[in-house]
Amino acid sequence: MLIIYSSFADINSKRDTYQKYLEDLAETYKIAQPKDLKNAVGGIGSLQPFYLAYQGxxxxxxxQTYGIMIARIMASCYPEWSQSINLPELKAHEKIRVGFVSRFFYRHSNWKIPIQGWVENLDRSEFELFGYYTEAKRDQETVKAAKIFDKFTQGPLLLKQWVEIIQQDKLHVLIFPEFGMDPMTVNLGCLRLASIQMTSWGHPDTSGLPTIDYYLSSDFMEPENAQEHYTEKLVKLPNLSIYYTPLAIQPQALNKQKIGIENDEIMF
Structure with a gap:
């Protein structure tokens, strides 16, 4: 996939080519030998169809072709992590356990929009929150995130380690705020680690994964036929679907000369 195309015709041509090769690849893995499937696991998530979402x-x-293919590969190698999970019984006065898997628990757009606003404003008398941070990077936002969650685990960890940690928490709901930018998130998303699994518009495209049940989107952003774009059941949250707190930045006076532009020059 290219980033910029010369025309809409060029986009459609490249998509047709991509579809053909993708379908051929999917058919190949339907009849692949166990050793070939095992070898394929290492490549899942390493190169994702990120730019599809920007073609409109x-x-x-x-x-869906992509998602079913990679989920099948993962299930063939990890059948014990690919079975449906019964929704844990919610006892009296017990909180709903919600987990978030992300590579972006630091100063990143996925943390600012939507993760931070959601986890800071969920009713903690009703929800117990678990954060699974697949990246090693740390900054002030990471420290803030770790304090918000009831349990916060930071990697990098191996797939098996993440699965064991998540399964031990016996979640009711597991949320992947994005698919498309982190190999480990995609690997985990191919598995069944909670009875209810969701994604959202941290990267604005359907996952295509049969293991993801719901897509959290915005009532303002979706057309009437929006469900036709998603393999998941679409949930249109009110307004923009997020809770965003603007950064505390003090405005400063600025003129053209301060940035090296003459007064009679045009500035964009």
Whole structure:
């Protein structure tokens, strides 16, 4: 996938080519030997169809082909982590356990929008929150995030370690705020680690994964036929679907000369 195309015709041509090769690849893995499937696991998530979301077209069919393929590969190698999970019984006065898997628990757009606002404003008398941070990077936002969650685990860890940690927490709901930018998140998303699994518009495209049940989107952003774009059941949260707190930045007076532009020059 290119970043910029010369025309809409060029986009459609490249998508047709991508679809053909993707379908051929998916058919190949349907009849692949166990050793070939095992070798394929290492490549899942290493190169993702990130730029599809920026072409302004319906990606459901392409993403579903991709998602079913990689989920099947993972299930063939990890059948014990690919079975449906019964929803844990919620006892009297017990909180709903919600987990978030992300590579972006630091100063990043996915943390600012939507993760931070959600986890800071969920009713803690009703919800117990678990954060699974797949990246080693730390900054002040990481420190803040670690304090918000009831339990916060930071990696990097191996797939098996993440699975064991998440399974021990016996979640009711597991949320992947994005698919498309982190290999480990995609690997985990191919598995069944909670009875209810969701994604959202941290990267604005359907996952295509049969293991993801719901897509959390915005009532303001979706057209009437929006469900046609998603393999997941679409949930349109009110307004923009997020809670955003603007950064505390003091405005400063600025003129052209301070940035090296003459007064009679045009500035964009």
């Amino acid at each position: 077209l319906n990606d459901r069919e392409l993403q």
